[in-house]
Every structure is written in structure tokens, then in C-alpha cells.
Amino acid sequence: MRAKIKIIHASGLENAVLFSIALLLFNLIFPKHDSTLLSIVNEALVFFTIFFLYNYLHQFLSSKTDTPISLVINVGILAALLYFILAITNSILDAEDGRVSVSFVNSLFSILLVFVFMGAIVYIFTTFRELFYLRQKKDHSMYFKTMLVFFALSFFSNLLLLFDAALDYLRDAFYVVTIVLICLNSVRVAWIAFLTKRQKYYLLILAIILSVVFGMVFAQVSDSKTMKQLLYVFSPGLLTLFSLVAIYGAVYFGVIFFTTLFHLPTAEAFDRKAEEVSSMMDLTKLITQVFDFKELADTVTTMTARVSNSDSAWLATKIEKGIELNSVHKVGYIDAENISKDILSLVEESYDRLEIVDCSLLNNLTKNNYNQYKSIAISPLKVHGNINGYLFAARNQESTFDKEDRNAIQAFADYAAVALENAKLIKESIEKERLEKEFDVARDIQKKILPSKIPSTETLDISALFVPAFEVGGDYYDFFELENNKLGFVVADVSGKGISAAFIMAEVKGVFKSLSKIIFSPRELLIKANEILNGSIDKKNFVTAVYGIIDRKNGKLRLARAGHTPILICSNRTIQKIQPAGIGLGLSYSASFANSLREMEIQLKNNDIVVCFSDGIPEAKNSNKEDFGYDRFESLISLNCHKNLEAVSNVIIKELSLFSRDYSQHDDITLVLFKWNQKQ
Amino acid sequence: MADFNVNLRNIETVSVIEVKGYLDAHTAPELENIFNQLLDKKQFKVVVNFDELKYISSAGLGVFMAYVETMRENNGDIKFTNLKENVFNIFDLLGFPILYEFYKDEKEAVQKFNLQG
Numbered sequence: 020m021r022a023k024i025k026i027i028h029a030s031g032l033e034n035a036v037l038f039s040i041a042l043l044l045f046n047l048i049f050p051k052h053d054s055t056l057l058s059i060v061n062e063a064l065v066f067f068t069i070f071f072l073y074n075y076l077h078q079f080l081s082s083k084t085d086t087p088i089s090l091v092i093n094v095g096i097l098a099a100l101l102y103f104i105l106a107i108t109n110s111i112l113d114a115e116d117g118r119v120s121v122s123f124v125n126s127l128f129s130i131l132l133v134f135v136f137m138g139a140i141v142y143i144f145t146t147f148r149e150l151f152y153l154r155q156k157k158d159h160s161m162y163f164k165t166m167l168v169f170f171a172l173s174f175f176s177n178l179l180l181l182f183d184a185a186l187d188y189l190r191d192a193f194y195v196v197t198i199v200l201i202c203l204n205s206v207r208v209a210w211i212a213f214l215t216k217r218q219k220y221y222l223l224i225l226a227i228i229l230s231v232v233f234g235m236v237f238a239q240v241s242d243s244k245t246m247k248q249l250l251y252v253f254s255p256g257l258l259t260l261f262s263l264v265a266i267y268g269a270v271y272f273g274v275i276f277f278t279t280l281f282h283l284p285t286a287e288a289f290d291r292k293a294e295e296v297s298s299m300m301d302l303t304k305l306i307t308q309v310f311d312f313k314e315l316a317d318t319v320t321t322m323t324a325r326v327s328n329s330d331s332a333w334l335a336t337k338i339e340k341g342i343e344l345n346s347v348h349k350v351g352y353i354d355a356e357n358i359s360k361d362i363l364s365l366v367e368e369s370y371d372r373l374e375i376v377d378c379s380l381l382n383n384l385t386k387n388n389y390n391q392y393k394s395i396a397i398s399p400l401k402v403h404g405n406i407n408g409y410l411f412a413a414r415n416q417e418s419t420f421d422k423e424d425r426n427a428i429q430a431f432a433d434y435a436a437v438a439l440e441n442a443k444l445i446k447e448s449i450e451k452e453r454l455e456k457e458f459d460v461a462r463d464i465q466k467k468i469l470p471s472k473i474p475s476t477e478t479l480d481i482s483a484l485f486v487p488a489f490e491v492g493g494d495y496y497d498f499f500e501l502e503n504n505k506l507g508f509v510v511a512d513v514s515g516k517g518i519s520a521a522f523i524m525a526e527v528k529g530v531f532k533s534l535s536k537i538i539f540s541p542r543e544l545l546i547k548a549n550e551i552l553n554g555s556i557d558k559k560n561f562v563t564a565v566y567g568i569i570d571r572k573n574g575k576l577r578l579a580r581a582g583h584t585p586i587l588i589c590s591n592r593t594i595q596k597i598q599p600a601g602i603g604l605g606l607s608y609s610a611s612f613a614n615s616l617r618e619m620e621i622q623l624k625n626n627d628i629v630v631c632f633s634d635g636i637p638e639a640k641n642s643n644k645e646d647f648g649y650d651r652f653e654s655l656i657s658l659n660c661h662k663n664l665e666a667v668s669n670v671i672i673k674e675l676s677l678f679s680r681d682y683s684q685h686d687d688i689t690l691v692l693f694k695w696n697q698k699q
Numbered sequence: 700m701a702d703f704n705v706n707l708r709n710i711e712t713v714s715v716i717e718v719k720g721y722l723d724a725h726t727a728p729e730l731e732n733i734f735n736q737l738l739d740k741k742q743f744k745v746v747v748n749f750d751e752l753k754y755i756s757s758a759g760l761g762v763f764m765a766y767v768e769t770m771r772e773n774n775g776d777i778k779f780t781n782l783k784e785n786v787f788n789i790f791d792l793l794g795f796p797i798l799y800e801f802y803k804d805e806k807e808a809v810q811k812f813n814l815q816g
Binding site for chain 1: 785
């Protein structure tokens, strides 16, 4: 793409150079255009040289339209150069004898001079063209093209005089029409509005100087004999073109001068609006990128102060107790905090929309004195009707905040509110992710802690069922193979949830696993477990547990209970609740733990079912927050006790989930069942 | 989530905490705040009135466990009164009645403190 453009540029320049060389040679060979044919060929060569030069410069200049002032300055330099040459030649050559020698006119030097003139007017004209099209919203190219046509017509109309001198009215007519078109096209100066105030002042001075310079150039070329003759002899059309461009320059810069003059009063407002728009765009970009609210708050306060013409600005967000400053711009932290608090204390609730506070009023009402400020604007940061904070802008001059200022402050406050909300949401989602990860870890630990194999035998059928809650609870059960065909088992519940509960659970497993190998009395074992846990679990936490030993030879069950839910024994459809005294592990490390703990021995009968469970079953809730309770639980067991253990446990879980289907499961559910089958 | 309300009042030298609604992991910090206030004011004689409490979770129980030691070390105690049957059952199952004093009526508990001096 770039290569292609280069080629076009080069070819434009090539043609221009080619024609200008041809023109140069032609004029050297034929110093005088005596015949009509020579004149026509010469005019054609001049025209094409100008045309190609124009095309080339147009491509060259169109890339520089971002800085119209520098284009104007270039024109100014060229115009000054032209005037300088004209003035010099006039004063030197005119003074000599008033007549220009033909030899001079045809000398190489004079031809080069004409070339300089030609180049200059093409450059100036091309610049006018670029300025004409700059920042035009509608397509006005028709006007300009018509003018171009009349420029060409004026150029060639001089040739008509060669045929009949009476045709000069036609030349004059084209000339006048071109001037009219020049005037019409000169009013297209939309680009002035987009200059900054400074640039406008600059342009104002430039325009008046240039208008005068072009006027003088026109006057010089009309008055002087030498240059006029020089150009006329070289090419009559070029002289016409030259004077037209000089007129164009004088008119155009005159128009620019007055337009700029009228734009000056609004220049400041325009500047501010432009600044506001660009600041907003910067801010919008920032919102999508910045995760750090502090950084964004700094940008907001800086921009607010600048755009709303305030001396200071600061941003405060609401916290539990009052407000917290996030960013201050050209104001001390303490001052900003005090002022904010005082302003907020002026109203009972909160500022629902942008308000302007008069500081003299504030000084009267509060003990503090804020001499530095005259008025302060306060704007709430509102998202979904909630106010999350405030944006303040303070001024020390008398001038009040006008509508534009207030709109700007409001807009920045809105942006800050959205950004604040975003930052909060991001923080929350990170926290949520972290919690979910934690739950995953806890669930993993729990899975690994629970036994993978259920040690069922012919005489003792066992079923164990565990349903984890969303937030991992601390349920734990385990079986230990003991000597003499005995089986130890534990069902425990660690208070608390999540990863902390999972860790305690892991410790509890270790304690029971090791103690089961050395202590064969459930009561003694629980007392020892309580001692070991002393100091390793938090004051707030406790562990409830049931520990039992079943003798698989004779169906004797010995058990002790440390604060855990009772054990149910279903014997021939009647339920017996076994609840020996005992307090939870970790509730007390004094003698009262051992003193209160009781051990029981029960002789199981054939087909008896022993039910151990966690409080997740009786405390499961429905949408009315009613407990599942012991009655429902017990009747379910007695109704189904003739079935095999899997079926009993399935029925219970089914009924339980049916009961609490509209309420989320808060706690783990554990159900461990034993069935004693006496050998026949 | 669940509604919970806690109210603190004084009867002579005894602080009475009334708990209402659901005391669980989410609402327990509110009760902890009250206990912290009492410690700041060096008030160690506490009666907790459960008259309007509907539910207590293990996290709720944990609050009392966390503070009772400090209260007892400073010649005070935490005594529980006016428990509904379902709430008492939870305490009972865990063996709390062995470690804490439970009363049917608030007055009884306050009197007990006064007798102890």
C-alpha cells in the first residue's frame, strides 16, 4: 500500500518535472513567442506544468492538514518572498530606464524567476484547496471545482486576444466570475472553530498580516512594469493566474481574520468542551483497564478539577462509619476530610443529586473555617440508586459553577460510580472464587478421610451413607478392625465449616485411629481423645462423637457418646433411643468431662438395626424452616426395618430430600447402619 | 439471611442479653460484639435470655464457649434462661447442662448471681 502511494507521488512529480524542463527548453529555444502557434504551445506547457505540480503538491499537503496553522505559516513565508522579489525587482529594474531589455527578459535568470513565481502560486493555491476541504461536513467540492474551471478559463482566455483584441471583454468576464467564485469559496473556513484559543489568537494576527501582504503583492504586480511585463511576455495566462491567486489570498485571509475574530469569544467554551470530550474518552478507556480503584480515583479528581475549572477536587467513598477519602487533588487530606464531613452533616440523609454549597454558609454553621474556598460542588456516586460515595470540586474564586461545569462534574461522578462498582464486583468475584477453591479443597480432604471400604461380614451387615453439604460440614465416620473379631466404629461431627472443619476432622481421624488400637473401652477412649484435642482446637469449636465396639461373635455392643446425637436401635419395629450421658469433645477439659461420661453395653438381638447419624438428619429443614425431626426419622426406620440395609438407607435419604427440597442443605448428612445377623 | 436480634440490658450488676430469632454462623458475630462490649466494661455476670430464640447452630454455641472461661476467671458466669424445648434439647444433647447453669426464669438466674455476691 505504502509502495503504491510512493509510486503515485513519484509519477506526479515526474510529470511536473518533465513539463517544466520542456517549458524551460522551449523558452530557451524560442525566446520570443512571435507566432500564434508558439504562444499556444507555450501556454499549454505552462498549464500542464502547473496542473501536474498542483496534483503533486495536493498529495503532499493533504497529509499535513492536522496542523492548519503551519500550512498558513508556509503560505505566509511564500507570500512574503513574492512580495520581497517584486519590491526588489521593481525598485532596481524600474529605476534603471523604465524599459526592460528583451535580453534580460529572455535570460535564464528571468525564466528561473518565473519558475519561482509559478511554484509559489501553485503551492499557495494548493494550500487554499486543502484548507477549503478541511473539516467540511458537507460536500462542497462542486463550488471549488467550478472555480478551478474558471481559473483555467481565465488562464486560456488570454490566448483569445491573439485572434481578436476585441474579445478582451470575454477575458474580463471570466476574470470577474472567477473573483466572485473566489469570494464564495473563501467563506468555507470551518476548520477555524477547531483550533484552540491560543491558536486562534495566533491565526488572527497571521491572517491580518497575510491579507495585507497578498493585497500588496496584487498591487505590486499590477503597478510594476518589470515583473508584470516579465510574466506577461513569458505567459499571459500565468500573469492572470498570479493576480487571481493574490486576490484569493487577500480575500481568504480577510475572511479568516473576521471569522477568527468572531470565534474568539466562544473559543474558551469550545476549548473546554473539547477537553471534556477527550477526558471522557480517556476515562472510558481507563475504566475497562484499571483494576485499581485508587488509580482511577486520581484520574477522576485531576480531570474534574481541570474540566470544571475548579481549584481542588477530591473523591470520597462511603464506608461503614462515615466516609473514606480515595483521592485528593490540590487539597490536603485533613482539610478535604473535614470539609466533606461538614458538608455531609448539612443534610440529614444524603445528597441525592449534584448540589453547590456556599462556603460562607458552611463557615457560619461549623466551627471550622475554610477561607480558601468560596463554593464547593458535591456530586453523589450513584449506581442502581445506591450512593457509594461523593465527588467534590472546590473553587476559590467568586464565580459560581455554571451549567457546563455542573454537567462535567456530574459526568465524572457517574463514571467514578461505575468504576467503583466494577472494582467492587471484581473484588467480590475473586473472593468468591477463592472461597469456592477452599470448599473444593475441604471437600477433597473430607473424601480422603472417610473410609473407602465398608467392613461388612456375614454376621454384621453395615451400610454407610454420606451426603456432603455445599459448604463442607465436619462429618466423619470410620471403622477399625480390632482383635478377637471385634469392630470399632466412630461417627463424629466437627463444629464449624469449610477448610478449618476439614483440618480438625483430619486430626480427629488420627486421634481415633491410633487410640482404637490401644484402648478397648469406648469411655476411656473418648476421655483420652478429649485430652489430646485440648489446645489443638479453638475455644469456639467442639467435636461430638459416638464411639462403639461391636463383638461380631456374640452381638455385644459397647458404646459411649460425647455430645453426639443419640443412637437408635430398631428391634422388631420398636425404636429404642440410646443416649448415655456425655459432653462434647472440646467443651470442657476439666474433670467434669470424665465424670459425666457414661458407657453402655447392649446385647443385640437377631435382625436388630443400630442407627448412627449426624444432626444433619433431624435438623434438615423445609421451606417453612420446620425440622425433619426425630419422629419422622424413627417412624421411617421402624416401617422399613425388615428390608436390607441399603434399602433402609435409600428410603431415608429419599424422604429426607423430598422434605427439604425447597431448602438448601446446610449440614453434612451421615447415616451409618449396622444389622446383626445371629448365626443359626 | 435469617433474622436475628440481640438486646442488652442491666439488672443491678447483672447484664441480661436477650437473643431473638436465628443464631447461626452468619449472625453469631453480632452476639460476639455484645460480649466484647461487656468485657470492655468489665461486666462478667451475664444472663442470656433465650425466650424468643428459635434456632441455635454450633457456631452460636461456640460464642458462649469462647467467653465463659473469661467470665468465670473474673468471678462471673454465663447463665442461660427461658429456653424453648427444642433449643434446650440441642444444649442437652451436647452436655451443656453439666457445664452451664440453666434456669426456667430470668429472675432466678439474676438472684443466683446476687446470692453469690
